[in-house]
Amino acid sequence: MPTFIKGLNAFSLSFPENLADIMPTTSKKKQKRSSDMAVQGTNDSSVVSKVSAAARGYFRDNFLQHFVCKVTRRAPLINRGYYVRWKAVDHCVRRFFLITEKCPKRQILSLGAGFDSLYFRLHADGALDRTVVFEVDFPDVTRRKAALIGSNITLRGMLDSCLTPPAGPVYMSSSQYRLLGVDVREESHMEEALGTAGLDWTAPTLILSEVVLTYMETQRSDAVISWAAKLLPQSLFVMYEQIHPHDPFGCIMQEHFLKLNSTLHALRQYPDTSAQRQRFLQKGWEQCVCLDMNGFYLELVPEEERGQVESLEPFDEHEEWHQKCSHYFILTASRGSLLEEALLVPSPVSPVPSFSPRWSPTALNVRPVPVCLEGLGMASFWMKPDQVLLIGGSSRAGRGAGTRGLLRVQDGWRSVSVELSADLGVRLYHTATPLPGGGVVVYGGRSSPLSPARDLFKVTFDPCSLPAAAESEGEDPAKVNVERMECTGDPPPPRWRHTAAVVSHRGRHFLFVFGGKNQSDSVLGDGCFLSLEQQLWTEIPVEGAAPAPRHSHSACSYQGGVLMFGGLGGGGVPLGDMVVLRPSERGFCWERIDVQPPPVPRYSHCAHVTGDRLVVAGGVWMHSDGVPGVVVIDINTCSSMEFRLDTISVPWPLMLHSFCSEMTDPEEPELLLIGGGGNCFSFGTHVNPQPVSVDLRPVLR
Numbered sequence: 001m002p003t004f005i006k007g008l009n010a011f012s013l014s015f016p017e018n019l020a021d022i023m024p025t026t027s028k029k030k031q032k033r034s035s036d037m038a039v040q041g042t043n044d045s046s047v048v049s050k051v052s053a054a055a056r057g058y059f060r061d062n063f064l065q066h067f068v069c070k071v072t073r074r075a076p077l078i079n080r081g082y083y084v085r086w087k088a089v090d091h092c093v094r095r096f097f098l099i100t101e102k103c104p105k106r107q108i109l110s111l112g113a114g115f116d117s118l119y120f121r122l123h124a125d126g127a128l129d130r131t132v133v134f135e136v137d138f139p140d141v142t143r144r145k146a147a148l149i150g151s152n153i154t155l156r157g158m159l160d161s162c163l164t165p166p167a168g169p170v171y172m173s174s175s176q177y178r179l180l181g182v183d184v185r186e187e188s189h190m191e192e193a194l195g196t197a198g199l200d201w202t203a204p205t206l207i208l209s210e211v212v213l214t215y216m217e218t219q220r221s222d223a224v225i226s227w228a229a230k231l232l233p234q235s236l237f238v239m240y241e242q243i244h245p246h247d248p249f250g251c252i253m254q255e256h257f258l259k260l261n262s263t264l265h266a267l268r269q270y271p272d273t274s275a276q277r278q279r280f281l282q283k284g285w286e287q288c289v290c291l292d293m294n295g296f297y298l299e300l301v302p303e304e305e306r307g308q309v310e311s312l313e314p315f316d317e318h319e320e321w322h323q324k325c326s327h328y329f330i331l332t333a334s335r336g337s338l339l340e341e342a343l344l345v346p347s348p349v350s351p352v353p354s355f356s357p358r359w360s361p362t363a364l365n366v367r368p369v370p371v372c373l374e375g376l377g378m379a380s381f382w383m384k385p386d387q388v389l390l391i392g393g394s395s396r397a398g399r400g401a402g403t404r405g406l407l408r409v410q411d412g413w414r415s416v417s418v419e420l421s422a423d424l425g426v427r428l429y430h431t432a433t434p435l436p437g438g439g440v441v442v443y444g445g446r447s448s449p450l451s452p453a454r455d456l457f458k459v460t461f462d463p464c465s466l467p468a469a470a471e472s473e474g475e476d477p478a479k480v481n482v483e484r485m486e487c488t489g490d491p492p493p494p495r496w497r498h499t500a501a502v503v504s505h506r507g508r509h510f511l512f513v514f515g516g517k518n519q520s521d522s523v524l525g526d527g528c529f530l531s532l533e534q535q536l537w538t539e540i541p542v543e544g545a546a547p548a549p550r551h552s553h554s555a556c557s558y559q560g561g562v563l564m565f566g567g568l569g570g571g572g573v574p575l576g577d578m579v580v581l582r583p584s585e586r587g588f589c590w591e592r593i594d595v596q597p598p599p600v601p602r603y604s605h606c607a608h609v610t611g612d613r614l615v616v617a618g619g620v621w622m623h624s625d626g627v628p629g630v631v632v633i634d635i636n637t638c639s640s641m642e643f644r645l646d647t648i649s650v651p652w653p654l655m656l657h658s659f660c661s662e663m664t665d666p667e668e669p670e671l672l673l674i675g676g677g678g679n680c681f682s683f684g685t686h687v688n689p690q691p692v693s694v695d696l697r698p699v700l701r
Contacts, residue, residue, distance in 0.1 A: 061121055083309060107205040113208075209238070254267065293330065322572075368651070392445060429445055461478065495517060554566060579591065597639075654692060
């Protein structure tokens with residue numbers, strides 16, 4: 001457990017480094033105590049993350065810092081995650097104050113308040129007129145908080161002269177602030193303690209619950225929800241918790257809390273926003289609105305504020321950000337006609353329209369490939385008949401993954417080592433584009449969000465240099481030639497998360513680069529041509545309406561042009577459009593393809609053209625059922641079909657973003673998915689430890 005939170009030593013509390021040291025053996029009472037201590041520990045780690053976000057300017061809170069010994073900087077993904085949590089709760093609090101501004105008395109009841117600084121922040125803003133804040137938490141947590149407040153001149157100075165000595169469960173009491181040490185699960189004790197502390201059961205009341213009820217057994221958390229609806233007839237319940245336990249991110253999230261001995265109970269019975277809404281309506285609440293955090297962020301956070309937040313730190317974890325937001329929700333439920341006006345009001349026109357995938361009844365079989373190979377942000381190159389070259393990416397430790405090879409042999413795939421004639425440097429989210437005459441062009445990428453790669457390289461090697469069997473001890477590595485391309489002309493801005501494909505114009509071949517992002521632009525929308533024969537950046541006339549700027553999309557060479565699909569557009573909204581760059585007499589022309597039913601918008605996927613079909617695998621999408629599998633788009637009929645992946649034989653959560661893929665021989669159609677994964681918010685990093693193979697025969701035959 002964390003030991004850097006202030007107040008631990010004041011009461012001689014001991015928090016072991018290893019939770020196994022406090023796990024129960026025979027006594028159910030000890031087991032409950034152990035679990036309660038683990039839950040209390042989530043408060044300690046949470047407040048450190050909130051302090052980090054505040055220190056980086058994500059929101060203004062000058063009081064959180066008084067609850068930690070020092071400010072510890074968290075990763076940008078953690079800062080963003082705690083910002084959107086803070087923003088959602090603050091939005092609901094401000095809405096409550098607006099609706100009740102003419103009421104003679106108002107109350108805030110914070111359940112499991114921990115080291116929250118809400119009272120001090122509202123007091124400093126002068127927002128607590130005619131308002132009393134009641135905070136309830138475990139006695140140990142409350143005792144520590146009372147000691148911190150009492151010993152800090154800034155915090156103590158914000159409590160008026162009405163301060164009274166602690167009595168019973170009331171550890172601190174002033175005219176506008178009451179701090180109670182009560183187990184929220186003990187309804188009768190909590191009701192008695194709140195009554196003693198002066199809670200007015202008839203006054204308009206805001207009830208706050210930030211990741212509290214889910215740590216209780218579901219029967220008990222349901223009872224708390226019913227209890228509040230029964231005793232507080234004029235109230236607004238605001239809850240922030242987790243959802244979607246069964247997809248890969250949800251499995252890792254659950255495993256994280258299970259290891260902390262803090263099981264997320266409510267997820268089993270209430271796995272999504274619809275179930276949570278029905279839960280409150282069935283427990284006595286009259287109205288309820290529930291949004292996942294993608295919906296809240298894009299619909300209720302002003303665009304200007306989103307832009308400010310997104311400019312605070314270099315950031316390139318878009319997939320992890322959207323997955324985190326899709327696994328948390330903000331809920332408001334009301335009792336009484338007045339508080340109905342304080343419910344969340346989602347935008348009538350969502351920037352992320354809801355799509356229902358047209359699922360095929362056929363699921364595609366996925367099996368792991370017994371090769372220990374992992375990586376994020378790699379690029380791959382299929383060298384027929386049976387070799388794959390993997391370039392760049394990062395390893396689990398965050399270092400460059402280098403260049404590796406896969407060789408298909410009689411009984412499957414084997415890894416082979418690769419020796420480069422020159423260093424390609426550390427690069428992620430680059431492209432490796434096959435050339436008509438053999439070899440591959442490596443373009444773009446980055447080593448960090450502040451360090452884009454600017455060089456182009458041509459990579460060639462003799463396929464005979466690869467061994468014909470599994471890599472063995474002492475075997476010589478495959479020799480790969482790396483040659484820097486000295487290009488002339490006006491080069492485009494450096495970028496990563498772009499696409500690059502070979503197109504043809506008047507008998508000559510060009511590398512067509514589109515989109516991406518860099519350290520200056522969150523999304524790019526330019527198309528650039530590199531003459532491969534002359535190694536010259538040049539201009540070619542392009543007619544038609546250009547596609548929207550985007551990154552993390554796909555682009556495949558098709559009939560001398562390019563077939564492009566999806567991506568993440570401006571404002572952080574996934575795209576689901578398909579466009580073709582077709583050759584014309586003067587140059588090229590953009591043409592949009594109206595696919596029906598429209599594929600669910602997604603990004604960070606991979607795509608391949610086979611005949612007149614586009615096969616799209618994996619990626620990240622929002623506001624839809626399940627996670628992306630494979631969508632097949634028939635270019636001739638402009639129709640699409642989504643296929644789920646049957647991953648029952650894959651013994652780990654399969655995350656299909658930041659990966660690469662290759663399609664094998666059409667005679668035995670197989671899609672090889674290599675690498676992938678990422679940071680799962682504060683739950684740890686997950687990478688796919690092995691490639692997997694997807695059987696495409698049900699799709700392509």
